[in-house]
Amino acid sequence: MSPHPDPVKPDPLFVACPDRHGTGSEKWDRYAGRDVLPVWVADMDFSAPDEVLAAIHHRVDHGVFGYTHEPPGFAEALAAHLDRRHGWQVDPDRIVGTPGVVTGLALTARLLAGPDAEILTFTPVYPPFLSLPGLADRRCVRVPLVQHAGAWTIDFDALEAAASPRSKLLWFCHPHNPTGTVFRRADLLKLADFAARHGITVVSDEIWSDLLLDEDHGSERHEPFASLDHPAARAAVTLVAASKTWNLAGLGCAAAILPAAEMRRRWRIAGGGLVPMINPLGYAASIAAWTHGDPWRRRLVEVLRHHRGLVQESVAATPGLSCVPAEATYLAWIDCRGTGCDDPQAACEAAGLGPSDGREFGAPGFIRINTGCPTPRLEEALRRLRRAFGVVACVCAAMLGLLPAARATEKNVLFIAVDDLKPALGCYGDPHAKTPAIDRLAARGTVFERAYCMQAVCAPSRNAVLTGLRPETLGIYDLGTNFRRRVPTVKTLPEWFKDHGCASHGIGKIFHVGHGNHEDPASWSVPHVQERSIEYALPESRAAITREEALFTNAPGDARNLDKGAAFERADVPDDTYADGRIATTAIERLRGFKKTGERFFLAAGFLKPHLPFCAPARFWDLHDPDALPLATTRMPPRAAPPFAPQFGNELRNYAGIPERGDLPESLERSLVHGYYAAASFMDAQVGRLLDELDALGLADDTIIVLWGDHGWHLGDHGMWCKHTNYEQATRAPLIVVAPGRPGGQRSAAIVEFVDIYPTLCDLAGIPRPAHLQGESLVPLLEEPASPTRRPAYQVYPRKDKNLGPLLGHAVRTDRWRYVEWRQSGGGVAARELYDMREDPLETVNVAGDADREDVVAEHAALLAARLAVPPPAGLDLRDLVRP
Numbered sequence: 001m002s003p004h005p006d007p008v009k010p011d012p013l014f015v016a017c018p019d020r021h022g023t024g025s026e027k028w029d030r031y032a033g034r035d036v037l038p039v040w041v042a043d044m045d046f047s048a049p050d051e052v053l054a055a056i057h058h059r060v061d062h063g064v065f066g067y068t069h070e071p072p073g074f075a076e077a078l079a080a081h082l083d084r085r086h087g088w089q090v091d092p093d094r095i096v097g098t099p100g101v102v103t104g105l106a107l108t109a110r111l112l113a114g115p116d117a118e119i120l121t122f123t124p125v126y127p128p129f130l131s132l133p134g135l136a137d138r139r140c141v142r143v144p145l146v147q148h149a150g151a152w153t154i155d156f157d158a159l160e161a162a163a164s165p166r167s168k169l170l171w172f173c174h175p176h177n178p179t180g181t182v183f184r185r186a187d188l189l190k191l192a193d194f195a196a197r198h199g200i201t202v203v204s205d206e207i208w209s210d211l212l213l214d215e216d217h218g219s220e221r222h223e224p225f226a227s228l229d230h231p232a233a234r235a236a237v238t239l240v241a242a243s244k245t246w247n248l249a250g251l252g253c254a255a256a257i258l259p260a261a262e263m264r265r266r267w268r269i270a271g272g273g274l275v276p277m278i279n280p281l282g283y284a285a286s287i288a289a290w291t292h293g294d295p296w297r298r299r300l301v302e303v304l305r306h307h308r309g310l311v312q313e314s315v316a317a318t319p320g321l322s323c324v325p326a327e328a329t330y331l332a333w334i335d336c337r338g339t340g341c342d343d344p345q346a347a348c349e350a351a352g353l354g355p356s357d358g359r360e361f362g363a364p365g366f367i368r369i370n371t372g373c374p375t376p377r378l379e380e381a382l383r384r385l386r387r388a389f390g391v392v393a394c395v396c397a398a399m400l401g402l403l404p405a406a407r408a409t410e411k412n413v414l415f416i417a418v419d420d421l422k423p424a425l426g427c428y429g430d431p432h433a434k435t436p437a438i439d440r441l442a443a444r445g446t447v448f449e450r451a452y453c454m455q456a457v458c459a460p461s462r463n464a465v466l467t468g469l470r471p472e473t474l475g476i477y478d479l480g481t482n483f484r485r486r487v488p489t490v491k492t493l494p495e496w497f498k499d500h501g502c503a504s505h506g507i508g509k510i511f512h513v514g515h516g517n518h519e520d521p522a523s524w525s526v527p528h529v530q531e532r533s534i535e536y537a538l539p540e541s542r543a544a545i546t547r548e549e550a551l552f553t554n555a556p557g558d559a560r561n562l563d564k565g566a567a568f569e570r571a572d573v574p575d576d577t578y579a580d581g582r583i584a585t586t587a588i589e590r591l592r593g594f595k596k597t598g599e600r601f602f603l604a605a606g607f608l609k610p611h612l613p614f615c616a617p618a619r620f621w622d623l624h625d626p627d628a629l630p631l632a633t634t635r636m637p638p639r640a641a642p643p644f645a646p647q648f649g650n651e652l653r654n655y656a657g658i659p660e661r662g663d664l665p666e667s668l669e670r671s672l673v674h675g676y677y678a679a680a681s682f683m684d685a686q687v688g689r690l691l692d693e694l695d696a697l698g699l700a701d702d703t704i705i706v707l708w709g710d711h712g713w714h715l716g717d718h719g720m721w722c723k724h725t726n727y728e729q730a731t732r733a734p735l736i737v738v739a740p741g742r743p744g745g746q747r748s749a750a751i752v753e754f755v756d757i758y759p760t761l762c763d764l765a766g767i768p769r770p771a772h773l774q775g776e777s778l779v780p781l782l783e784e785p786a787s788p789t790r791r792p793a794y795q796v797y798p799r800k801d802k803n804l805g806p807l808l809g810h811a812v813r814t815d816r817w818r819y820v821e822w823r824q825s826g827g828g829v830a831a832r833e834l835y836d837m838r839e840d841p842l843e844t845v846n847v848a849g850d851a852d853r854e855d856v857v858a859e860h861a862a863l864l865a866a867r868l869a870v871p872p873p874a875g876l877d878l879r880d881l882v883r884p
Contacts, residue, residue, distance in 0.1 A: 042370055068283070097278050098255065104205075201235060239254060339389045418607045459481075459515075460478075507590070517554075531583055577617070642833070750785075755774055806824070
């Protein structure tokens with residue numbers, strides 16, 4: 001079996017689940033009030049099948065819930081199910097209801113083993129197997145399973161050595177919890193021979209028998225122990241239930257299959273006065289599940305197979321962890337002993353993950369994870385698993401000499417943010433770009449070719465990067481609302497590094513300042529150095545404050561009453577005349593200071609160009625021939641797109657000389673394109689100054705560098721300018737990561753999101769991640785950049801429509817497709833867009849309404865539903881934005 005997850009379309013039945021908080025859920029209440037994701041007790045977070053719910057509703061509608069015994073059809077439904085699924089023909093008269101498998105085990109201890117008898121069981125094992133014998137004054141004898149040829153198997157020599165004349169029962173978990181082993185016929189026959197030889201009765205717990213993960217893909221079927229043609233099998237007790245497969249554990253209904261009438265009579269007597277009657281809803285649900293639940297079960301198994309692959313991939317990527325792939329169940333049994341961690345349960349809980357502790361199963365050093373939840377929730381659990389052991393494992397490995405010491409050493413960070421930078425760079429294949437410094441940076445590290453912002457406008461994009469939270473969690477989609485109004489106590493990326501020993505300095509545009517928004521003092525060790533986002537060098541452009549200057553400096557009064565400023569400027573001036581030159585100079589001074597003091601640092605340099613206005617020294621304009629620069633070939637909005645999806649350059653039209661509406665003259669378009677490329681070259685030269693100084697000071701080997709543009713830019717395509725859409729040109733932006741000790745010159749075509757930057761830097765710098773992060777570390781892609789895309793990227797953009805009111809466009813970018821749902825405030829979908837990025841990379845035609853694309857739309861709608869169903873991180877202090 002491949003360790004990699006099989007491709008799987010999101011199944012609408014399993015993309016979301018009800019919120020279980022406040023429902024008396026044992027699973028979720030264990031960590032109530034803590035940011036710990038529960039993946040311990042073995043129930044799933046999925047709703048039961050519709051057929052089961054209908055049967056429960058029908059029974060409730062009867063209205064009477066008096067004393068209840070097994071209703072007609074219960075035994076017959078189970079017998080038919082066992083015959084259909086496992087080829088085992090069972091007389092319904094042999095079936096006796098019991099409130100649960102654990103109750104059945106307890107009854108066998110009292111019924112089939114006298115005081116001081118021994119009960120054999122294989123470990124590790126479900127904890128009641130270990131605790132129940134003592135409660136019944138019987139002795140538990142543990143026989144460890146062994147790993148052989150990549151599987152957990154029975155050690156028959158150890159089993160023989162453990163047997164004695166007092167051994168009366170063998171409690172057998174088949175398929176096995178927690179290892180997920182499906183025992184084969186040869187081992188079952190050997191076990192039957194052993195039981196017959198020693199006069200031992202086998203009690204086979206087969207509650208997981210309907211969740212074999214490979215049965216429908218050519219693997220062997222589950223073979224019930226009691227179905228063997230063997231005397232010991234014919235004397236065996238079998239315990240089954242619908243509870244694990246169809247998620248009905250809370251209804252308390254199981255069945256024992258007993259071989260003889262006398263045993264059934266004694267069973268009922270032994271339970272008299274001790275065992276409660278079965279809930280009538282449990283009977284109704286079990287009958288419905290066994291009779292009508294197989295289509296739902298098959299769909300569940302496909303999801304669980306995919307989840308098994310995700311677990312194996314994540315474990316393989318974390319040094320010190322190992323896991324034998326489960327053949328059945330929705331459980332992952334993970335060996336943490338290689339990490340050197342003495343208490344893996346505590347390490348997981350500290351990282352925000354609540355698994356089952358292996359000590360409870362008789363196996364210290366292991367944990368068990370429940371994968372029966374929506375895929376995004378499992379992915380978050382696996383991120384927290386890697387968080388728990390990734391840094392610990394690397395540090396331990398370095399101590400043992402298994403990794404270079406530099407890998408475990410905490411690093412500096414040079415964090416370079418660039419305003420409005422689309423991938424118009426040489427290293428991204430743009431033949432017209434003159435960006436030698438960023439191209440040189442790319443040669444040192446990894447270029448992420450398909451990186452996407454969370455929203456194509458400055459403040460929300462930067463909020464996502466700097467808080468690690470998606471715009472949907474923050475609920476902030478505008479420029480003016482400060483993120484602290486929503487999450488006053490969240491630890492920002494520079495603040496987190498400050499808290500972990502770094503001097504955190506910010507220069508230029510890091511957070512969005514302006515339009516009523518302000519800087520975040522808590523993020524910095526020293527006051528942030530603010531530069532003017534909008535400024536001019538030529539006297540004629542500086543005669544009076546312009547409306548954009550006023551907006552970006554939070555000047556009092558109504559900026560709409562002010563004059564418009566120039567959209568571009570070519571001035572024969574030194575670099576430091578403009579803000580980007582001064583930002584580079586100040587950052588260089590800080591680097592020299594860090595070199596002198598020896599401090600670890602997080603230095604954020606936020607360059608302003610190529611944001612409008614396109615102002616740059618003349619020498620950068622002279623690098624480009626305006627007649628050779630390309631103008632957009634796609635001039636119209638996408639065909640069949642909703643009218644509110646595009647935008648028509650309102651930001652640009654706030655500048656002088658730009659028509660208030662309609663198309664731009666070609667000469668003006670060419671000047672704007674020339675200005676964009678000139679401004680990008682100017683910014684690139686300032687990045688080059690920083691890199692040169694980092695090398696000259698000898699700091700490069702100990703400094704992580706990340707460069708990102710906060711979003712893309714429409715440069716006339718579709719008749720659009722600036723950003724402010726959910727389309728590719730607005731949402732795709734550069735992301736380059738340089739990590740000491742890792743190869744340079746790499747390229748990754750995997751789809752990644754800017755919310756991934758925060759956890760990536762934590763991992764690379766050797767510091768723990770805060771529990772609230774919603775992104776995924778990109779470190780595995782730095783190790784294997786050719787790894788395929790395994791997840792989509794999501795973006796949002798708000799609109800207002802005169803007929804539909806406020807809308808929020810949710811975009812999903814997968815390997816081939818861009819899908820957008822425009823949702824109204826009540827949640828209804830007002831419009832959909834779908835673009836084939838392979839056949840139509842310029843997004844010229846919306847094919848969401850095409851009949852032959854219904855499956856693609858449904859698949860992406862399910863992806864979006866799963867994303868939106870993920871709750872905000874537990875423990876996050878989210879405030880009402882209406883009340884600051």
